[in-house]
Amino acid sequence: MDPLLTWILVGAVAALVVIAVVVVLVSRSSMRRLGASVDERWASLAATLESRQGVAAPLLAAAGEQQRRQAADAFAALERAATPGAKAEAEAEVQRVLRPLVQAAASQPVGSDAAEARTALAALDDDTQARRRDYNTSARELNARARRFPTSAWAGSVAAPREFFEVDQSGAVAEPPRIQF
Template sequence: MGAMELLDVILIAAGAFVVLGLAAGIWFVTAMTGMRRLSATVDERWDALAATLERRRTVAAPLLATAPGPQQQQAAQAFASLDAASQPQSKAEAEAEVQRVLRPLVQAAGSQPLGSDAAEARTALAALDDEAQARRRDYNTGARELNAKGRRYPSSMWASTFGVPREFFEVDQAGAVAEPPRIQF
């Protein structure tokens, strides 16, 4: 093999290493960018879910205005817990408590005439519950995708940077309905 052939082989090998290095670099950067984008999407979904849950206080105000003092205090404590919660599990627990506290008030509002503030608040709370369920599903879907992507290489290298794994938002409905509603007028 002549010097020229050896130089050609070295240049081809070096070129192949450069191309492989660039391909690997692009692969890593693409994975990191995808992880960053998905993490931002999950964060946006979480913010939308939290905002929806925190609107419940405003929507329930007409029901709370007619509630007896003890129920108002329970509701105030439940809403304070909901406001203070920042993680999915603690927010879900606070949401279950808010639902438990509001359930008797919503049931009592069912006997109110149509067009009354209580009946309108009941309707608005039902719509807000539907919206919260949709946002919860959106958030949980995004968290599931992010967690799955965070387990795959090369995304797993940056998973902790983007807060992976993410908790799911799951309200324990069993505890909220285990006790029969108490209606107090």
């Protein structure tokens, strides 16, 4: 074999190896950044969910002992939950416990602590939904990128697939709102 042809083949193989290494490094870096972004959005969503207890305090102050105990248990479960699925179940329970208190606050005069807490909870719900959408969008992107080649070869070691945060709204539909005139 001609030495010039040998050097050309060695150079081509070396160039392919360099290109492969660059692709791997760029993909790993991209997955790490995306994983960090998902983790950051999860932390933001979790903090928003856990701030609900402080916002609901005026409603709980006027509640009965049993409702306060149920709310305390629901908030404790929300704080203990670490995964998106567990947090979603705990959040659904918190919403179920707070629903009667929020409905009762609707009859309070404007400017009362209960009415302001109801307004603050509505704003917090909007913020929670926005953060939930951000987290789920990032998790979906991370999961999709982790399934694509060549990232799928090492995605498990860089960023594990993330589960979505989806609150079951069947309880909200099971009991329609009561309208009183």
